[in-house]
Amino acid sequence: xxxxxxxxxxxxxxxxxxxxITASKIMPLDIxxxxxxxxxxxxxxxxxxxxxxGDYPQFVADYVAPQVAAWTRYLVEPLLGERCDYDRSRDxxxxxxxxxxxxxxxxxxxxxxxxxxxxxxLNANATAMPEYNAEANxxxxxxxxGDIIQVY
Numbered sequence: 001x002x003x004x005x006x007x008x009x010x011x012x013x014x015x016x017x018x019x020x021i022t023a024s025k026i027m028p029l030d031i032x033x034x035x036x037x038x039x040x041x042x043x044x045x046x047x048x049x050x051x052x053x054g055d056y057p058q059f060v061a062d063y064v065a066p067q068v069a070a071w072t073r074y075l076v077e078p079l080l081g082e083r084c085d086y087d088r089s090r091d092x093x094x095x096x097x098x099x100x101x102x103x104x105x106x107x108x109x110x111x112x113x114x115x116x117x118x119x120x121x122l123n124a125n126a127t128a129m130p131e132y133n134a135e136a137n138x139x140x141x142x143x144x145x146g147d148i149i150q151v152y
Contacts, residue, residue, distance in 0.1 A: 001028050001029070001032055002052055003028055003031040003032050003035055003052075003068075004031075004035060004039070004051050004052060004060060004064055004065070004068060005031055005035075005064070005065050005068045005069060005072070006023075006031075007023040007024070007025075007026035007027070007028065007031065008023045009065055009069060010023075010026050010030075010031060010068075010069045010072045010073065011023055011026060013065060013066055013069035013070075014069040014070055014072065014073035015073065021080070025076075025080060026072065026076060030072050030075055030076050031068065031072050033075060034068050034071040034072040034074075034075055035048075035068055037071070038067070038068070038071040038111070038115060039064065039067060039068055039071075041137075041138055042115060042118065042119055042122070042137050042138070042139055043064075043122070043132060043137075044131065044132060044133050044136050044137070046131035046132075046133075047129060047131035047132045049131075050129075050131050051064060056129060059121075059129070062121075063114075063117065063118040063121050064118065066114050067111070067114040067115055067117075067118050070107070070110050070111035070114050071111045071115075073107055073111075074104065074107040074108050074110075074111050077103065077104060077107060078100075078104070115139060116139065119137060119139040119140065122134070122137070123137075123140065
């Protein structure tokens with residue numbers, strides 16, 4: 001299973017240096033899901049295949065890797081306690097649940113901003129990547145602001 005971003009890249013991009021986590025806690029399947037759900041709809045199948053083949057390395061480094069890493073972190077965050085053998089015997093307070101909810105909301109907001117940033121770059125540089133189809137990119141037809149979805 002080939003992905004554009006490696007588990008090591010996800011950790012170096014989406015986690016702070018003092019966060020104790022190893023690449024073995026990020027599964028390639030997590031990255032594949034993030035790419036399938038949050039990258040492929042934006043770039044389209046033809047450009048996604050080119051990215052998998054190693055084309056446009058600067059675009060990948062500057063835009064794709066941060067976007068995929070952010071979405072992967074968002075997807076795996078609820079699973080990290082289990083994967084890191086966190087002590088599940090202690091009782092959780094409402095504050096713990098609230099902190100987790102706030103963290104997930106922040107991670108999602110960051111990932112959405114990086115998706116918008118990548119879309120803006122693709123739209124501005126569409127002629128440099130002929131595989132990209134701006135009309136097929138759902139981010140060019142829909143914006144989400146909190147609980148409000150704007151379709152245009």
